[in-house]
Amino acid sequence: MSYAEDLGHGPTITAHVESNFSNHYYYYYDLDDIYVLTGDIDKYSIPAIFSFGIPANLVAAMVFFTKTFRQASFGVNLVGKSLSDTVFLVCTLIVWLEHVNIHLLHNPGVCQMVVYLTYISAFTSVWFVVALALENLIRIRYPFRVGTLCQARKACIMVIIMLILACCLYFPTLWFNRVDDIQGLNLCQRSLDMTLISLVYTYVDSLVTLIIPCGLIVVFLVMTIDTVWSSKARSLRMFRDLRVSFSVIMQQQVTRMLSAVSITFIILTFPSHMTRLVLLVMVWNYDTADITPRQYLTQHIFQLLYYLSFAINLLTYIVFCPKVRYTLRQYAKRFCSFPSSEKGLELMSNSVILTDHISSGSSDNFRGKPVRMMLEVRIKSLSSSANSTHEVGVTSREGTSE
Template sequence: MDSNSSIDKYKFLDLLKDDYLYICIMSFQKAIIPIVCLIGTFGNLLSIIVLLGKVLRDKSCCVYLAAKCIADTVFLVALFVVWLARVDVHLFNLHGVCQMVIFITYICGFLSVWCIVFITLENYIRIAHFTRVPQLCKPDIARGVILAMCLVSVVIYNFPLWTAGSIQMNGTAKCVMLKEYVAINKGLTYMDTAVTLVLPSLVIITLLVAIIMNIYECYKKRKRLRRLGRHDAMVFLCDSPHSRVTKMLFAVSSVFILLHTPSHAIRIRLIIMFFLKADGLKIDEFRLQRVFELFYYANFSLNCFIYLCFGITFRHIFCSTYLKSCLSYKAKRKIHRHLKNIIQENQLEKKNGVTILYSNETIWEKVTDNRESVNHIELSSVGEVQSASL
């Protein structure tokens, strides 16, 4: 179905069929994939409703998160169609369905990866350059970026529509890459590795390192403020984007790196070994490839759990939407107050049209120069800070 599983052929095929551990891993995959698809699809749909609700839909980070959930849901549906072939329901092997499913998985994988890239970029802007948030972190910009990514993905990944097909093998239809396009498919597989692993991983890791360094600088400034007894400034920094914005989006980016990278990393190694026609391939690498594929699929199904664990506003809206009858009166009042504040902040933000935010350097200068108290700093749009805490 996807290119992660397209390279374990030829030399090791017969050996893998007789390997007991590999067979056990494949059997576990067969059992767990429908569960991953079901839980992931259900959780993503719940998340989409929350993220596109009236409270969060005007936040650019929520637009990216919702787009990722939509792409991940479509990917899981396509994955389930492929899984059906393992239980002798050969929908995937039908002509037309074969090409479309491969096409969809490539596009959704691309969109999911690059949504994470832009989520991480926005997180970096909110932390390191949060005076630019009103100009750069707009929902209209996010929608434009998503539309552009969709168009680019269609241009790049239309090749399965004409390089794949359903052919008869031993009396059974099989969805395969057509022999006359083998060279093209190999080249496009390498390109896909660069576009969906190498480049986005470099960008995400670089931005995450920059975020961590910026937070560390904030921590050092907090220590200085503590020594100076400026608790008001210290509280401001704790409640600033450094603590409230980072948590949710940083978690999304980090989990993506942890779950997405292993599958592609071993895929790169196998591609290189096949390309060099090396003899160093081991059967353990193919076993690991199948295990890491489960991590890769889990990346598409854990969105709701991540948002619930790390998103304060998301969790409150989720509970008020789906679990209202199960909440105590005290919990309902707490959620109601929180959501009321969020709505008021959104209205204030729309009315003013401008967000005034002060950088850490400005705050530090005010403290060291003994100018007016930091607690008089105007923070007109708390909504922008709240938005990324979800």
Template sequence: MQNSTIGRENTTLPGSDPFQKFVSSLMKYAVPTIVWFGLLGNALSLAVFLSKRLRANSSSVYLSATAISDSAFLLSLFVVWLAFAKVDLIHTAGWCQTVIFITYLCSFLSVWFIVCITNENFVLCNYPKKAIRFCDVKRSVCIVITLVILGVVLYSFSLWTTGVKRATGKYQCTVMEEYVHLTKAATYIDTAITLILPYGMITYMLVAIAVNMFQRRPTPGKPLLNHVSLACRRYLSRNVCVMRVTTMLTAISGSYLILTLPSHIIKLRHLIIDLTTPTLPASRMELNIQQILQIVYYSSFACKVFIYICFGKNFRKCLLQLIRWAPHSPSLDHRGDPRVYAR
């Protein structure tokens, strides 16, 4: 499901070759699987990050907000998928505008929450002394609220530029004719603020983190963070049970780039072609590949829980406690050891 409704992305696939049938089957069965696994994983993640041991940390604010945003996107995706089951909610007034708006908003929020997570990792890894001042729960909550308000303002146009029209005997959710040019302009702006700018920032910070980790890699008997001041050590010790582990946060940011960038590149290519040769039709193979990349893109909203489990030791312990209803453990990790952050 693309945010854009520009011509080339709406081209239908005539005929039915074997590869097209495979792609259609993939869309039919992969999307609901992604949605329900994603909703379950995001719910578990939210419960863990809001737990007593983890909620008092700035990174948990962004990770909790990401779980909520991803779940909202998956629910809107499921409404679109229901058309496969002949339940055309997406093509009814009210549902149409709401789903398009949520798709725009959650795509915007997800990428900028990843920017915030990467920035926290960047500050912790490269400027640990500043983490005391910048990595604060109240500051994180304010940033999340600001991003939500900004997103609502930026994408509210979709509530009145989209609607349900009757075409070829069926009702379809689409852009109203009088707002086609406005929607195209909004799509170009959306590409800048959800692709070019945030992906550039994420890439820069990830490279800086990787360079820093390489330069400060530990030697036998020498802790990685022994250059950190006593105040920073105390700060890290107080927050060691949270998920601000450089390896895990880097995995979150890196996996997001890997899963979403191919689809965004296709989208950017379509926009460029629309500007240069708008009458050039998309090939059947190109559209099939685009749909496969969209499925990969959708998976980015559902797979984060697996990254938390694989790379987050404290997340695993909190999750097991949540599942088993185990008594509260007095210590999830070595609270006095700041090296946990640099696993």
């Protein structure tokens, strides 16, 4: 079995990297028809995921890199997640090209880099979700510490450390695969002399990208839900207070989106992770994993859901965050040559920063001032600026006509 079949379209025990055991530990029976069926499903479903996911992730990265979001720590993490997901989908796309007889994967260098980047992007993507779940917990459970704990500068440092750690951790995987000449054809496949160490890395990868991060996400989500439920009455009282209503609304928009990101990730990846764990345990105990046709088909469907988790994040942001919808509308107006609202984007940016300052209680300038009054002053300032610009334009046109 070739590496391309093993990575994306053959019997796999991992959702994001190639099966490490297919040539040595797995035995299949009566899978010919199912294999043809899943190949046909892949031929049409995976390109649809790529066609939507890659542009959507790039758009999401562009949105969260605007001033509106990049000054908040969750914006930095979401930019990193969008780029990691894009790299993962591109690597999977290179494997899928086998379906259309484009054998890019089987070139020396490409073979090794696809494996390496797939490991790194899957690792960073899941840990970005962990970071977002933790930040969401802090925003809900410790709202007055948001300004000190959830800073964009600290988020940038965390992203750099995560990338360095991932690059170092998975650096040996560059030697796990090689391109061999088999009957005149180049094939990217597992190096036989690296079988043992690749087996060890499979369990290490399962630990750091499956068991630990998914466990942390679930724990953070449970703690977040418990905090929300216990403080429900207090939140209702805060909503009745007009002086802090704007701050509460802005905080809820952010926390709702971060909660949706974590829950969506768990729903789409949990089935694939459970299948992977079951197969790993079977190999550990019995040195083999017999798979029935029904199990293989189910596993393949779960794998497609896993791929989908890297592609639909933009939809989650749009549905659960009005600021994302607002920013996308401004970009649409700008690209369609409609009058843009840069002042509006600036106001949205100030609202995010203002919310964090109010939550942290670290700024004396914000203490004791009704948020609605501050917002009205800001709107009046922007309106005055816009009116002045309009008057200057009218005067200029009148002078030209005279």
